[in-house]
Each structure stands twice: as structure tokens, then as C-alpha cells.
Amino acid sequence: MQELTADAAIELRRIDKSFGSVHAVRGASLRVERGSITGIVGENGAGKSTLMSILYGLHRADAGEILIDGRPVEMASPRDAIDHGIGMVHQHFMLIDSFTVLENLILGAEGGALLAGGLAAARAELARLAGEYGLAVDPDARVADLSVGEQQRVEILKVLLRGARILVLDEPSAVLTPQETDRLMQILRLLRDRGVTVVLITHKLREILAVTDKVIVMRRGEVVAERRTTETGAEELAELMVGRKVRFDLDKAPARKGETMLAARHLSLVDGRGVRLLDDISLEVRAGEIVGIAGVSGNGQTELLQVLSGIRPPTGGEMEVCRRKVDAAHPVDPAEMRDLGVAHVPEDRLRQGLVPAFLASETSILGYQDREPFCHNYLMDGPAVGKYCSDLMERFDVRPRTPGLRSANFSGGNQQKLILAREMARNPRVLLVGQPTRGVDIGAIEFIRRELVKSRDAGCAVLVVSVELEEILSLADRILVMFGGRIVGEVAAGEADERALGLMMAGARAA
């Protein structure tokens, strides 16, 4: 009904875009109504980010038209997009930590040789926007001192300050706690009610259902469906995205726990400046169980994984890994950890898990490069590595199955599957997994979680760190909550409820 009367803020007509041999967007057409929240969902590599990059002038379409407010426009660069009132909030914040909020806001629009004028104007404008949209942020706070949610608000303010009437958000909740996400949703609703058009790119169906008016589903570069949010549900959307039925619940048998493979006793880690990153951490993981560590990112999970995997020695306490004792005086390096049977799927796959410039085959042996069958007599065996990589790709359904392709050219989900394949292929006794499905699409999430459970059932001791509460709830047999470098609570999987865990994650309550 509204669809007929409301005019389109954005209309894309038959957009087509190829990168070399990859046809990223195929004749995609869509309309976004003015003053609405429209969600664009799709798996990684479905073309949603490419489509939005075209809208924002970062890429040029090979064919097709872009209409803003009904008029055809040329988007040659982000400058054009900004001139047409489009603002983009990226998944990774583009803020300068050591600057104040106000200084960040005027970056690129300083307004003259002296900053004072621009700063004063921005301060006045900020006060107005804060009142109008409920986006209150202290203009004189340093960005480094703000929480992640507040930093995101600064990003939103930045584009509003540039006069954006159309706001595109790319995976905005990836770094937020459940509570912060709720705040974001409130803000988006308020923006819509004030006439701003919002486009939300995400693969979290819960958010789509909570906040959008309309959902556009993309699959393999095409727009495959458009639904009013009130007329659809998670199952249908997931099915449309993946192209087949998706099961959300993992059915797994109760854990058959064996002996303790990984134990930490009063572990602590203090950095060079005396900051206590880990504080009196004690935990144990037994063979055949999955222990989940929940928490908002930045509460010591990264450091815990570093210590447990041997990348950083602890400064206090001790741990026992597959019967080997480790403490500050007896450190262990990651190579030794691998020898003990500890595999580690790191949190940040692009910075730790793989080398983007390396071939997939090179990535498939990272950390195992000096072992048989990849290396004999000090020389690496290229064909053996290629063959091994092909096998891994086959077993873990990594696409495309091209060991000679650069790691950077795989989608996030396929990179993650390759890393998991590498770490799980050697039947480790302990498997440390950080953010198993961060930035991974629904089809791959299902697959990865099932593989983790399989590994558990094969007798591996699995420790999963994730900021996705839902993931921890569905995977773990036992849940530990981390806050401020400490473990603040432990809950058995059956007794966990999301609200209570959320409060613990925010440091509000200890169990």
C-alpha cells in the first residue's frame, strides 16, 4: 500500500558488475523508499557490499542506472555520493583514536585554514543533532576513551553532519554487545521517524526482523526476493539467502567428557605498562566437551587465546596442556604447542590466521610448513602441498577449489573454512577457536558449527571464544563469561539464559 505512494530515495536498475572472471552483481534492481529502514541480507559474496560500494561511488557499475530521488545520477567517486546526500558507516570505524570527537567530526571538512571556526560550527551542529536524534556524545572526549557503541555513534554523526539523508550501514552490530545493539536499533528508528532513509546491510536476521520495514535478499549477485518485514520470518529469509532449508538448532548429543586436556590455574598477564590484561583465570577443558567463553570483545579473550596457544607467555599462574606444565619460567612457543596437539583457529583470520598475499595452498600449511609431508630434506614439496590443500578444500567444501588462488580472493567464510580445515585436519587433542563464525555467511556457519561438534565427539577438547552469545549458547556444553580480564561467571549450557549472560558480559552481575 505504502509502496505505491512512497517515492524512492534510491533506485538501482539492472546493475551489473564483474571483477575479472567473477560476476559479483548480476542485473540487480532494487528500490529503497524514502524514510524507511531497508535491510539487505545475503551470504558473504552475495554481492550486497559490492552493490553498496557502487551506490557509494567506490566501484563503477559495468552496466545499469542509479537514481537518487527519481533522478538518474553518475556516481564516479564517494564525493558524488556525499553530494547526493548518501552517507556510509563502515564496519571498521574510520576514526582517529587520539583525536577528540569534535576533531574527528570535522576531519575532511575543516572549513578554512584555522580550525576554530570549523570546530565552533561543528559543536553547534552536534548539539542540534544530539537533540534531534538522541545521539548524545561528549564532543570533547577522546575517541580512544569511548566505548565501541559510542564510537559508532560518532561515525553516524559524522555522516549526518555532512548532510546525509540516506544512511548506509555495513554490518553495524558486528562489534556491539546485545545491549549496545538495542541502542543502535533505537537510534535507527528515530532517524527513520525524522525522515532519514536507512539501508542496513547485515546477515543477522534477528536485527533485520527487529528494525526494518522491508528486506531485500541477495544471492549470488542477484536480488532474489523482496519482503515486507512483517510478512516474513527468519526461516524464510535464511532459506532465500542460502537457497535451501537451513537448520538453526544444532542437535548434539550430551558431551561424553574424558580427562582434562587443558587446565589453567590462576593465570595472569600484565603488560609492559602494568595493565592487568588477564586476572586470576582458572579453567579446565576436558576431552569431548566444548567450553564456550562469552564476553564483549576487548575483555581479555584475545589475550587468553594468546596465552593458551603459546603466543604470549603468562606473567603469573600456570597451565597444563596435554600434561605439559607451562608457566612464566617455562614458556612454550606456538610450534611446541602444535607438537603437543594443540590447534588454534585465531580470532582475526586476516591478521593472524592467514597471509592474504599467499596462495591458498601456502595458507593451508601455515604453522606446519616444516613438517612431513610438506617438507623433507629441508625443501618444501610444492606438489604435496597443493594436493593437501585440494584435499582440505574438498573435505571442508572451500570454494572455489583452487589451491593456486590468493588467500585474499576467497570470501570470509571460505577463508575461515580453510583455516578450520588446516587446524582440524591433524586431529588435535585441544582445539582453541576464536570467533569461529565472525563475518561468515549462514550456510558456512551451519557447517562450521557442525564440524566443531564433530570434533568434540571425536574426543577433542574444544574451547570456543565468541562475542556472539547465540553462538556460545548453541555450541557450548559449559559457558564461562569474561569481563575485565576475569572470569565472572560459569553456567552449564542447559541453565543459561541470554539476559542473565548479557548482564554478566556487561559486568553488571557476577554469578
Added chain:
Amino acid sequence: MSASRRPLPGWVEIGLLPLANIAMAFLLVGLIVAVIGVDPFHALKLLVLGAVGSSESIGYTLYYATNFIFTGLAVAVAFHAGLFNIGGEGQAYIGGLGCGLAVLALDGLLPGLLMVPLAILASAAFGAAWAAIPAWMQAWRGSHIVITTIMFNFVASALMVYLMVNVLIAPGSMTPQSRGFAASASVPSMQAALQWIGIAVAPSALNLSLLLALLACVGVWIFLWHTPWGYGLRTMGQNPEAALYAGTNLKRATMLAMCLSGALAGGVAVNELLGVHHRLVLDFAAGYGFTGIAVALMGRGHPLGIVLAALLFGALQQGGAELNFEIPKITREMVVVIQGLVILFSGALVHLPRPWLQALFARRG
């Protein structure tokens, strides 16, 4: 902005782009030469003939190229490990000290078959040792390798002047150079070597060190791309966190990369001292270390590319010398300007012709 992301066909990327860069550099050189009143086409002809016009000039071109291969490889190995070694100059120089000390101490005792390999090892070992100090300071103390290696060039230079003037100078000599090496302690010249197999070429400074340089290319290629240590170094260069995760000891890898780099730079001493001067002299490494950076960049860090870039720079060096000889108006400094422009266009401005090539090939494709 979006244009720069469009890929070019492989042969354009590897073949045509560098040629376009060089052509642009020569265009500018031509303009400058014309301004000082020399016919640019005549100058170009002299330059080319001077570099490859006779077997003697080819010999000299290859002799210079030998030095550039060594220093280019040295820079490239460090670069693959994420380390910018500016100290090839000093490492080559100190490599020469090692070479000289070994020969001066032992050339009366050992036959050539033992002496030469030992002198080569001494060059490499001293070059490696000179690189090891900045590497150690980087790995354990966090002193930036760019700063320390460049300062070590000056230290090397001062040290050599002191040693040559006060310690190693040949008794009774007025110039700061050592006594001549025994005939057994020399790398045979290419002319002599080719004569053994019945090929006659004009004498030049070219010697069998060229083969050592080519061998080093193969060695570097195998090391970087076909051994686990090379894999570890490349991982560290691309992504230190991933290397740490993979169990590479970053401190040890830094030492390894820099020592290897310094040892390769030491190859210059082999070419210069064992191949040409047959005594320890001052400043034999001058300029090669720095040009090696351009050679490595232009060769994209790959041994094959480094050989090609070294040939180009060898030809410029030799052709430039001839040019200066034939046309005194084109001074030594002018020749350096030519080299500089080639470096500028194929280094800093490497992507300048890209949009034009893209337009050209986009229309066709």
C-alpha cells in the same frame, strides 16, 4: 580511483609497464640533454653503443650488473622479510674487509682452489656480521633497521679508512691500499675462462663472479619459495602476527634475513677485490648498495626480475661512462641524473602510465 583497481593483462603488467616507465624516463633525459645543447638521439646512440656495442662494453655492462645482482638480492631478501636494509653499501664494504683479511693472511699458504672459496666465505661472513648488529638491535631493542643500517654505512666507511690508512696499507705505499693479492687468490676473468673453451672475447673487468651471482639468484629463489625458513620469512614480511601465530620466532627470523642479506651484499667484494682490483682498496663498493635498492624494487623482489633490472642498471653505468667520455658536456653527474630518473620513473612513479595502458587495453578488451 576505481580505475586503478582494474587489472591489466599479465604481459602488460610485467613487460610493458616497466618499458613504458623507462621510455618516459628517457624522454625526460632527452629533453634535459637537448637543453644543454647535445643532440639527444646522438647521445642515446652513444649510450646504447657504449653499453652493448662491443664485446668489451658488454663485458663491462655485465661486470657492473654482477654487483647490482648481489646488492639487489640483498635488499630483496630483507624486503621479503619486511625489513628495509639500506646498509648494503656498508655490508659490501665490510665484506671486502673479510675478503682482504682472509687473503692477506693466507694467500701464501693455500692453493687457489682453497683460497678463493675461503675468501668468498669470509666476504659473506663479514657482510653478514655487519648486518647482524643492526638486526640484533632491531630484534631485541626495537631500534629501527632503516636508521641503524644507514648509520652503519658511515661507520663502515670510517672504519675502513682508518684500517686502510693505518693498518692494512702496503708498506712504503703512498696510497691507502693493501699489498697485491697472490695470483692464486683471484677469480678468473671471463676472458681467460672463455679462452680455455676456445671463445675469444675482448678483455674487460668481467669475471666469473657473474656465475656466483647467478648461482646466488637460484639459491635465493629456492630459499625464499621452497624452504620452510623462506616461507617463515615471507610470512613475517607480509604479516608478522601470522608468523608469530605460526610459531616463527620473529627475532631469529630477523637475524636470519639480515645475515643472509649482508652475506649477499658481501658478494660485491668478491667481484671487485678477487675479480678486478686484486688488492684491498677504498670505496670499491661506492654506490652499489644504494642502487641495489632500486634494482630490487624494479625487479619486484624476484631473482629473475633482479637480473633484468641489474642488466639495465649495468648498461646505464657502462653506457653512461662512455657517454661522458665521448661528450664531456655530459658529466658524470649527468649520468647519475639519468640513473636517478630511471629510478624515479620505475620506482616512485611506477603507476604513472597505468591509466593510459588501462584505457588502451580496456577499449580493446
